[in-house]
Amino acid sequence: MxxxxxxxxxxxxxxxxxxxxxxxxxxTLRELGIDSSIIRKISIATYEAEMNIVxxxxxxxxxxxxxxxxxxxxxxxxxxxIADVELAMKEGYSTASDRVREMGFGAGMGLPNMxxxxxxxxxxxxxxxxxxxxxxxxxxxxx
Amino acid sequence: MLVKDAGExxxxxxxxxxxxxxxxxxxxxxxxxxxxxxxxxxxxxxxITVQTHSNIIAVAALLELxxxxxxxxxxxxxDTLQKAEDExxxxxxxxxxxxxxxxxxxxxxxx
Ligand SMILES: Nc1ncnc2c1ncn2[C@@H]1O[C@H](COP(=O)(O)OP(=O)(O)OP(=O)(O)O)[C@@H](O)[C@H]1O
Ligand SMILES: [Mg+2]
Numbered sequence: 001m002x003x004x005x006x007x008x009x010x011x012x013x014x015x016x017x018x019x020x021x022x023x024x025x026x027x028t029l030r031e032l033g034i035d036s037s038i039i040r041k042i043s044i045a046t047y048e049a050e051m052n053i054v055x056x057x058x059x060x061x062x063x064x065x066x067x068x069x070x071x072x073x074x075x076x077x078x079x080x081x082i083a084d085v086e087l088a089m090k091e092g093y094s095t096a097s098d099r100v101r102e103m104g105f106g107a108g109m110g111l112p113n114m115x116x117x118x119x120x121x122x123x124x125x126x127x128x129x130x131x132x133x134x135x136x137x138x139x140x141x142x143x
Numbered sequence: 144m145l146v147k148d149a150g151e152x153x154x155x156x157x158x159x160x161x162x163x164x165x166x167x168x169x170x171x172x173x174x175x176x177x178x179x180x181x182x183x184x185x186x187x188x189x190x191i192t193v194q195t196h197s198n199i200i201a202v203a204a205l206l207e208l209x210x211x212x213x214x215x216x217x218x219x220x221x222d223t224l225q226k227a228e229d230e231x232x233x234x235x236x237x238x239x240x241x242x243x244x245x246x247x248x249x250x251x252x253x254x
Contacts (some may be wrong), residue, residue, distance in 0.1 A: 015196065019201025019204075019205070020201075026205060044205070047205055048181065051198075103194065103196055104176050104177040105178070107179050108178075109182055113178055113181055116182070
């Protein structure tokens with residue numbers, strides 16, 4: 001399989017299109033015949049990363065890279081960043097507004113979900129700057 | 144059991160996503176917190192929720208849930224139904240509570 005790279009822009013507060021990037025990535029992986037359990041992990045992690053850009057950031061992008069051994073998702077945004085990454089990673093921690101909580105967001109499960117679905121996971125962020133998340137899932141031998 | 148058979152038996156009102164009704168319904172999940180559903184929902188689950196904005200279709204499609212059922216005659220937004228059509232996700236409306244729907248599904252053998 002040749003290396004593949006796709007870039008998707010994700011707008012802040014765009015709840016109508018929110019989820020489209022994850023859905024496109026899922027379809028791409030499906031067309032490539034990737035194993036369904038791997039597609040599921042990537043779909044969940046990408047959805048959570050996408051929704052966080054929509055809800056918490058000023059906008060950003062999600063990059064899908066497929067190499068012979070790994071699927072890599074990079075989610076980056078233009079800010080405002082996360083002051084305490086360790087705290088943000090705790091299940092149940094959320095700064096979501098009442099408006100988005102009414103929509104069912106804000107359980108504080110997004111970042112923990114991403115981590116659970118990844119073989120390697122990394123969040124880099126600081127206040128005033130953007131958030132940069134790398135999610136990697138390994139392909140099984142023979143794929 | 145097929146989604147359409149369960150829908151018919153329970154007298155649910157199909158709001159959108161007829162092409163999705165041929166899916167196999169194998170379980171039930173009840174929750175209104177999206178990332179909670181993302182973490183615990185399984186492929187084939189019927190998802191009972193009072194959330195009605197279009198993002199629920201993205202969740203159902205990504206997890207390959209079998210259908211969405213809104214309880215107690217909750218109204219669903221037009222753009223959600225449009226997205227359900229596009230993605231082939233069946234959205235049903237019921238007059239009874241989430242618990243009542245779950246009980247009905249249990250009686251039909253969804254355990
Ligand atoms: N891209 C981001 N930019 C700025 N802050 C973020 C970003 N992603 C997450 N955060 C912060 O980390 C917190 C925890 O994120 P997480 O995704 O775990 O939960 P949530 O988005 O609040 O709720 P849920 O994902 O369950 O709907 C958020 O409430 C927010 O304060
Ligand atoms: Mg989140």
